[in-house]
Amino acid sequence: MTLIGTAILLLLLLQTAVLYAWQDYKDYHVYELTPRDASEQSLLRQLAREQPQWDFLGPRRRQNDSTVRVMVPHEEVASLVSLSDSQGLEHRLLIDDLAPLVQAQRAENLRQKQRLQLPHIDVLAAFYTHAEINAYLDSLPERYPRRAQVKQFGWSYERRPLKVLTISNGDGRRDKPVILIDGTVHAREWISPSMALYIIQQLLEHFEENQELLQDYDWVIVPVVNADGYEHTHSESRYWRKTRKPTTDPECVGTDINRNFGYEWGHDEGSSSLPCEDIYRGERPFDQPESQVLRDILLTYGQRLTWYLSLHSYGNYFLLPWGYTNSLPNNYEDMMAVADAGAMAIVHATNGIYSYGSTYYVLYPTSGDTADYALGVANATVAMTMELPAGGFLGFDPWVSHIEGIVSESWVGVRAMAVEVIRRYGIHR
Ligand SMILES: [Zn+2]
Numbered sequence: 452m453t454l455i456g457t458a459i460l461l462l463l464l465l466q467t468a469v470l471y472a473w474q475d476y477k478d479y480h481v482y483e484l485t486p487r488d489a490s491e492q493s494l495l496r497q498l499a500r501e502q503p504q505w506d507f508l509g510p511r512r513r514q515n516d517s518t519v520r521v522m523v524p525h526e527e528v529a530s531l532v533s534l535s536d537s538q539g540l541e542h543r544l545l546i547d548d549l550a551p552l553v554q555a556q557r558a559e560n561l562r563q564k565q566r567l568q569l570p571h572i573d574v575l576a577a578f579y580t581h582a583e584i585n586a587y588l589d590s591l592p593e594r595y596p597r598r599a600q601v602k603q604f605g606w607s608y609e610r611r612p613l614k615v616l617t618i619s620n621g622d623g624r625r626d627k628p629v630i631l632i633d634g635t636v637h638a639r640e641w642i643s644p645s646m647a648l649y650i651i652q653q654l655l656e657h658f659e660e661n662q663e664l665l666q667d668y669d670w671v672i673v674p675v676v677n678a679d680g681y682e683h684t685h686s687e688s689r690y691w692r693k694t695r696k697p698t699t700d701p702e703c704v705g706t707d708i709n710r711n712f713g714y715e716w717g718h719d720e721g722s723s724s725l726p727c728e729d730i731y732r733g734e735r736p737f738d739q740p741e742s743q744v745l746r747d748i749l750l751t752y753g754q755r756l757t758w759y760l761s762l763h764s765y766g767n768y769f770l771l772p773w774g775y776t777n778s779l780p781n782n783y784e785d786m787m788a789v790a791d792a793g794a795m796a797i798v799h800a801t802n803g804i805y806s807y808g809s810t811y812y813v814l815y816p817t818s819g820d821t822a823d824y825a826l827g828v829a830n831a832t833v834a835m836t837m838e839l840p841a842g843g844f845l846g847f848d849p850w851v852s853h854i855e856g857i858v859s860e861s862w863v864g865v866r867a868m869a870v871e872v873i874r875r876y877g878i879h880r
Contacts, residue, residue, distance in 0.1 A: 474687050474688040474689070475550045475553070475554070476548075476549035476550045476553050476689070477525075477548065477550040478524070478525035478547075478548050478550070479522055479523065479524055479525065479546075479548065479549040479550070480522070480523050480524075480525065480528050480531075480544060480546060480547055480548075480549075481508075481520055481521070481522050481523075481544075481545045481546035481549060481844070481845065482520070482521050482523070482531060482535075482542050482543065482544055482545060483518045483519070483520055483521075483542065483543045483545050484518065484519045484520075484521055484535065484540060484541065484542050485517075485518045485519075485540075485541040485542075485543075486517075486519070486540065486541075487541065491538070491539075491540055494538055494540060495507075495519060495540075498534070499728070499729075500723070500725065500728065502527070503703065503727035503728065504523065504524060504527050505521050505522070505523050505527060505531065506521065506522040506523070506690060506729070507519055507520075507521050507729070508520040508521065508522060508690070508845050508846060508847070520545065520845060520846070522549065522690065522845065546844060549844070552844050553689050553848075556689075556843065556848060556850065557689070559850065559851055560577055560578050560851060563576050563577040563851055564576075564577045564579075569583055569586060569587070570583070570586035570587045570589070570590040571587070571590075572584070572587040572648060574645055574648045574649045574652055574854065574858065575649075575854050575855040575858070576851065577851055578641050578644075578645060578685075578851065578854075579644070579648075580681075580682060580685050581611060581675050581678045581681050581682050581685075582611075582682075584644060584648065584674050584675055585612060585614055587648070588601050588614050588616050588674070589601055589614075591616065591651075591655065594655075595655050597619075597621030598618060598619055598620065598621045598655060598658070599616060599617070599618055599655060600616070600617045600619075601614055601615070601616055601617075602614070602615050602617070603615075604744045604747055604748050604751075605740065605743065605744035605747065606740060606744075607677075607678040607679045607694075607740055607741055607744075608679055608694060608695060608696040608739070608740050608741070609678075609679045609682075609695060611678040611679060611682065613673070613675075613676070613678060613741065613744045614673075615671060615672070615673050615748055616651060616671070616672045616673075616674075617669055617670070617671050617672075618651065618654045618655060618665065618669065618670045618671075618672065619665060619669045619670075620658075620662060620665035620666060626755070627667055627668055627669045627755065627878070628667070628668055628669075628755050628756070628757040628876070628878060629668065629669050629670070629671050629752045629755040629756050629757060630668055630669075630670045630671070630757060630758045630760070630869060630872065631670075631671045631672075631673075631748070631749070631752055631756055631758070631759050631760070631825075631831075632647060632650060632670065632671070632672045632673070632759075632760045632761075632762065632865075633647075633672075633673040633674075633676050633745060633748075633760075633761050633762065633821070634646060634647035634672075634673065634674045634675060634676070634761075634762040635647075635674065635675040635676055635677050635678075635681050635762075636676045636677055636708045636709050636745075636761060636763065636821060637677065637680075637692050637693075637707075637708075637709065637763060638677050638680030638681045638683060638684045638691045638692055638693070639680075639684050639689065639690045639691055639692055639847045639848075640762075640763055640764040640765070640839075640847055641684070641764075641847065641848065641849070642764045642765075642839050642840075642842065642847075642849055642854070642857055642858070643762040643763055643764055643839065644674045644675050644681070645854050645857075645858055646762050646839060646857075646858050646861055646862075646865075647672055647673075647674035647675075647762060648674055649858040649859075649861075649862060650670075650672060650862065650865060651672055651674070653862060653866075654670055661866070663870075663873075664866070664869050664870070664873070667873065667877070667878040668757070668869075668873060669755075671748070671752055673745065673748060676708060676741055676744070676745050677693075677694055677708055677741055678741065679694060679695035679696075679741075680692065680693055680694050680695055680705065683695055689848065690845065690847065690848075691705070692705075692707065692729055693705030693706055693707050693708075693729065693731065694706050694708060694739050694741055696739060696740070698726035698731065698734075699726055699734065700725075700726040700727060702727065703726040703727035703731075705731070706726075706731050706732065706733040706738070706739050707722070707729060707730050707731055707732065707733075708739055708741055708742050708745070708821070709761075709763075709817065709819070709820045709821055710722035710723070710730050710731070710732035710733075710817065710818060710819040710820065711732055711733045711736060711737060711738065711739050711742045711819055712736060712737070712742060712746065712819045712820060712821050712823065712824040713736030713737050713746070713819070713824065713828070714775075714819070714823050714824040714827040714828050715773075715775040715776070715818055715819065715823060715827070716732065716736040716818060716819040717732060717736070717818065717819065718775055718816070718818035718819075720816045720818070721774060721775055721815070721816035721817045721818035721819075722817065722818045722819055730817075732818070732819050736819065745821065746824070746829075749821075749824065749825055749828075749829035749831075750828075750829055752829075753829045753830040753831075754830060756825070756829060756830055756831045756832070757831070757832045757833065757872055757876050758789070758831065758832065758833045758834075758835070758868070758869070758872045759821075759822065759825035759826075759829070759831040759833070759834045759835065760835050760836075760837060760865070760868075761821050761822055761835070761836045761837070762837055762839060763836055763837065763838050763839065764838060764839040764840070764841065764842075764846065764847060765838055765839060765840060765841035765842070765846040765847060766814075766838040766840075766841065766846075767803065767804060767805045767806065767838060767839075767840055767841075768805060768806050768807060768813060768814060768836070768837070768838040769790035769793060769794065769805055769806075769807035769835055769836075769837055769838075770807070770808075770809075770810040770813060770814060770822065770835065770836040770837075770838065771783065771786045771787070771790065771807070771808065771809050771810065771822070771834070771835055772786075772809065772810065772822050772823050772825075772826045772827070772834055773809060773810065773811055773823055773826075773827075774809075774810035774811055774816060774817030774818065774820045774822065774823050775811070775816065775817065775818040775819075775820075775823055776811060776816075777809075777811050777812065779809055780826060782832070782833075783809070785832075785833070785875065786833050786834070786835065787807065787808070788871065788875070789833050789835070789868050789871050789872055789875070790805075790807040790808075790835065790868070791807070792867045792868050792870070792871035793805065793807075793837075793864035793865065793867050793868040793871075794807055794864070795867070796863050796864055796866070796867030796868075797860060797861075797863055797864040797867075800860060800863045801860045801863070803840065803860050805864070810822070810836065820836070821836075822834040822835060822836050832872075832876060833872060835868075837861070837864075837865070839857060839861055840857050840860070840861070842857060
């Protein structure tokens with residue numbers, strides 16, 4: 452065999468090995484459940500609590516008629532069907548074997564990346580691992596010495612370095628107000644780091660057309676907060692959400708960072724004390740290293756923090772504080788005006804529809820989330836969670852070919868909101 456032949460064979464073997472290390476989701480079923488009234492809605496919440504094997508996907512909205520997707524392993528299918536039947540809950544089978552779909556997406560992503568020259572990243576061409584994103588961030592100060600600065604703020608539980616990129620216009624002023632953006636608080640929301648990277652590329656590579664955004668503001672960007680969970684979705688379990696730190700329950704790993712923040716932490720309406728649940732809040736506020744790091748970043752920039760934006764998926768929402776209560780913050784109208792600017796820009800550009808308002812009203816109660824902390828403690832003027840559009844089979848898993856459509860549309864919204872923030876607050880706060 453020629454040298455090239457051997458190399459190709461090795462590459463194929465390696466790719467096969469990587470594919471088999473992957474949780475294959477063989478015979479996992481996906482159902483759509485449609486509660487028709489408040490009692491069926493509460494039945495769903497009860498099921499989410501009592502059936503840790505069932506993975507409820509995506510936003511559970513307040514409206515009673517909204518459908519919920521739930522992913523279950525093969526051995527749970529019979530009990531899901533009989534429970535739904537006995538309670539009269541409407542259910543519909545969407546996918547009867549998730550494995551080939553997950554494999555196809557993973558193969559597509561690996562194929563795409565073989566063509567790339569890392570650390571150069573083409574945001575639109577693939578989804579990247581935490582290590583690849585870090586290598587890209589580290590390459591930026593060399594390419595943009597006056598405008599890009601990288602700092603490590605700490606480590607994840609599994610000792611991955613958590614990095615922060617600051618982008619400025621290079622004029623040397625150090626006291627500008629800050630727009631702070633984070634991504635990948637939830638591991639499986641892969642469009643979130645892509646969006647963070649796209650914003651970075653707009654501000655650095657397309658500086659000329661965006662320099663008004665950097666005239667009086669610095670942008671601080673954390674593409675991956677939940678590094679361990681995100682890595683886990685690349686190497687093993689595509690639909691993992693939480694961190695990877697063990698809990699008090701030996702059966703269940705991980706805490707929801709977005710319920711672990713220390714402002715109005717621990718309400719049962721909006722978070723869970725049960726380690727097996729997806730919205731497990733931890734034993735104490737900030738008992739996750741990744742939450743501590745994001746808290747430290749927020750507090751570091753707190754005195755300059757004009758806009759905090761947390762990128763999640765999915766559902767097309769701009770979610771404002773508060774999540775923990777039905778009362779509204781003092782500057783709610785101002786924050787709504789910012790969200791309004793984003794929603795209007797997007798609908799004009801693409802017809803994309805966003806809903807916006809307080810998390811508690813628009814979506815559901817959340818307690819201990821990052822936006823509440825940013826507004827309640829870290830001194831942000833405007834705090835917001837953006838739920839990017841859905842893609843793929845389960846909403847969290849757009850195909851590579853759909854990255855461009857989602858991130859370019861979302862940038863229209865983020866850019867318009869930044870313009871509105873700058874117009875409203877200028878350089879004074
Ligand atoms: Zn999320």
